[in-house]
Amino acid sequence: MADSPPNVRLELVNTAESVVLVREMLSGVGEAIELDPSDLNDARTAVTEACNNVVLHAYRGKPGPLEIELYLGGSSLDVLVRDQGIGLPAEPRSLEVDTGGIGLHVIQTLTQAVEFTDGPDGGTEVWMQFSAPGTSSIAPLRDDGGEARTLALPGKPTTTICIAPVSLARTILPRLIVTLAAHAHFSTDRISDAQLLADALVEHAQAAISGDKLSIDVTVEPRDLELHVSPLNAGRARRLIEESSLGEVAGVIEKLTDRHEVVSTDTHETLTLRLSDRR
């Protein structure tokens, strides 16, 4: 696996809401590669089991990171679920034992291959492989020299979403943003606006970034959703907003958000978009 960078990477915290987000992401991927619905269901179930283990057991009830990487290629779909928790007990690799609630049997049954390893920083990595004939439609990614970290937002629970190539985001990002808007207690009215915003971002981001990867940090607070799109090439953030204008439909992005802001550093720009629900 993992010779090339992941097609999707999610940095989450170990909450039940995060598991919903992972499942929605898989549905979006399934739609993009036209995965058979029952295969998608299998993948969703197995990955859910692995994530639930992180939510319920890896941190003994304390908050901690949950990281998901998804790779497409070679007629398979690979998902890596990583935590930095207590790690595997001595004998968990024996799939005979349903250790600590992890649905090992479920995962083993539903995957083409599965591997449990110790993570690089402690914790556990569960790597799962599923058959997915449609992955040939996804162009292979070149390694872009590791992860350029997006804006650090100290103190705020942040979800990081990275999708490559950007075209893959078309079916994934709207689902993720809708789910996050639901978690932010938005009304269905504003949830739909968030979805339209995600569509516009996917459409116009390509021209604003240097590689072919869309990276967004999202902070979720009651009735507030803040999206940080980064790193954008110098001068491109403003243009991204302007290009979302469709004649009469002036600035879709501008109209859908309550506030937008461009922060420039020496090397790049970050576009911050804030959506609120003031019903």
Added chain:
Amino acid sequence: MSSATATHSLHIDRGTAEDLDHLFAHWQERRDPVAREALVKRFMPLTRSLARRYDRSSEPFDDLLQVASVGLLKAIDRFDPLRGHSFPSFAVPTILGEMRRYFRDCGWSVHVPRGDQERALKVRDAQETLSSEYGHAPTVSQLSQYLELETEQVLDALQATQAYESLSLDAPRPGSEDDTITFGDGMGREDERYELVDLDATIVAAIQHIPARERAMLHMRFVEDSTQTEIAARLGISQMQVSRLLRRSLDQLRALTRDPSEV
């Protein structure tokens, strides 16, 4: 069945309510096909007019008429003249019900399993109910509490309604049991107010391809700053319908104005 009876039925086929009772009696008690034929013929104009209400949907009219006719036959079979209601007041909901079922089963542009379809329609209806109760659109957790569903099931239902092409402006509105009001009726002449001014040629050309009612929605949302719920109320349609149509028309506009060299 003797030919004398059949002849007797036939000569009254343009008659009064009394004659209708007679035809129903002939069909329901004696299974006289000639009587049923006469009833079908008599109520075909009504059936045709009901089918025509769905005519702007993606289904061919002949298919719609066929589905409506099945509804008519069911109504003829089940109608009980002794209950004192007129046949049309019984037949109209039966025929519309038949068409609605047809749309539920066949009207989804991508395959959505039946259970998911039902759930999506429930979410749509609950969304309407709660919106009018609260004065604003509900949240996903309010919907999931109201319907006793998981958050994720509500989210999936919201996604599924995006696939529901055939919930056209002519489909009966939720909650209008008499089915006399359709989505289209709420439109009025709203769309004619939106003139196209000062736009570049590409956009003008593109926007001509967007149906008038969707142009009106785009104008209300992005020029007048109305919320989706306000637009829905103004047009007499559901917010989910507004959501779907806005998304589709923005998508179309982008596809039409996309610079081919960027693709």
